[in-house]
Amino acid sequence: MEMGFRWYGQQDDAISLANIRQIPNVTQVVGALFDIPVGDVWPLDKILDLKRQIEAAGLSFTTVESVNIHDDIKIGLPSRDQYIANYQETIRNLAQAGVTTICYNFMPIFDWVRTNLHYPLADGSTALAFEERYTQKAPEEIIHDVQSQANGYVLPGWEPDRLAEVQRLFTAYADVDEAQLTANLKYFLDAIIPVCEECHVQMAMHPDDPPMPIFGLPRIYKNAADMRAIVALNPSPMNGFTICTGSLGENPANDVPAIIREFVPTGRVPFVHARNIKHLGHHQDFHESGHLSKDGSLDMFAIMQALHDTDFDGIIRPDHGRDIWGEQGRPGYGLYDRALGIAYLNGLWEAISKTK
Ligand code: DNO
Ligand code: MN
Secondary structure (H helix, E strand, O other), rough: EEEEEEEEEOOOOOHHHHHHOOOEEEEEEOOOOOOOOOOOOOOOOHHHHHHHHHOOOOEEEEEEEOOOOHHHHHHHHOOHHHHHHHHHHHHHHHHHOOOOOEEEEOOOOOOOOOOEEEOOOOOOOOOEEEEHHHHHOOOOHHHHHHOOOOOOOOOOOOHHHHHHOOHHHHHHOOOOOOOHHHHEEEEEHHHHHHHHHHHHOOOEEEOOOOOOOOOOOOOOOOOOHHHHHHHHHHHOOOEEEEOOOOOHOOOOOOHHHHHHHHHHHHOOOOEEEEEEEEOOOOOOEEEEOOOHHOOOOOHHHHHHHHHHHHHOEEEEEEOOOOEHHHOOOOOOOOHHHHHHHHHHHHHHHHHHHHHH
């Protein structure tokens, strides 16, 4: 297992690579080209430039998060073929730069959705939260409310140019139900997986977050049954998953250690996101918490033990953290609490390893 840390790049991340290098046990930077519009080819020289920066700091770059999928692919429009051709080109360029894992998601319109970016916790810190009652508002209103809490950062998947036309996107998805979205995922996978096999790049689909339909949009990676269905779409081991403990754990019915025990041994899980969440007890409302088991609803020890027992040899990164000690950066992506999360995961891992 290798420890990673997500980095938004020199322009957009307040955290330096030098600081990341000092977090105990971190060897990997999980990066992306954030200035390439969704659907365009990622140029090789820009990828190599990112790789050079990361390696100059003494860190490695083998996992990208995320190469996002153009909505035309998810909707199944005729224009998808051009976007798929571009994606194939991006896979080839990433492979040439030594990338072996591509994280992506297949959520319509939005990436992950929260309704509050500064949910107050008892210790005076704040965290990201999702409360279903807010989703009664129009999507534009929620976007506006939540984006205005983001300390000036653009939330991933909430790019202003795309969300300016959110109504057009909702109309375009009107006929896309779960079955259609699944068929569109298969069309995409069948086209790109041969390229992945040729280049030894594994796709790692991120769960839907939250793992339930919102705004009437379909969701197809919510639980273990969905994962089995996605495997059946394309049997290649290059058709893989990101297991995000927080996203899956947001549904109290999901047994995250059991999901790890079922899927890690299949060789389809190159990437894990570790985070804890606290269920609020009604609907599927939750707030994110620090990583410690006691602070949330997930048993992080059982999760790490499942990864250890299944010989997980991919990359794990802390997903989000609380905002603590006055840090006011990109909500959920501060240095302090994610570094504390790593220290805790390291401790669990060492204890599990030594007591085996
Ligand atoms: C939520 C986060 C997301 C994730 C993307 C993957 O759990 O990890 O930002 O990175 O949805 O495409
Ligand atoms: Mn995640």
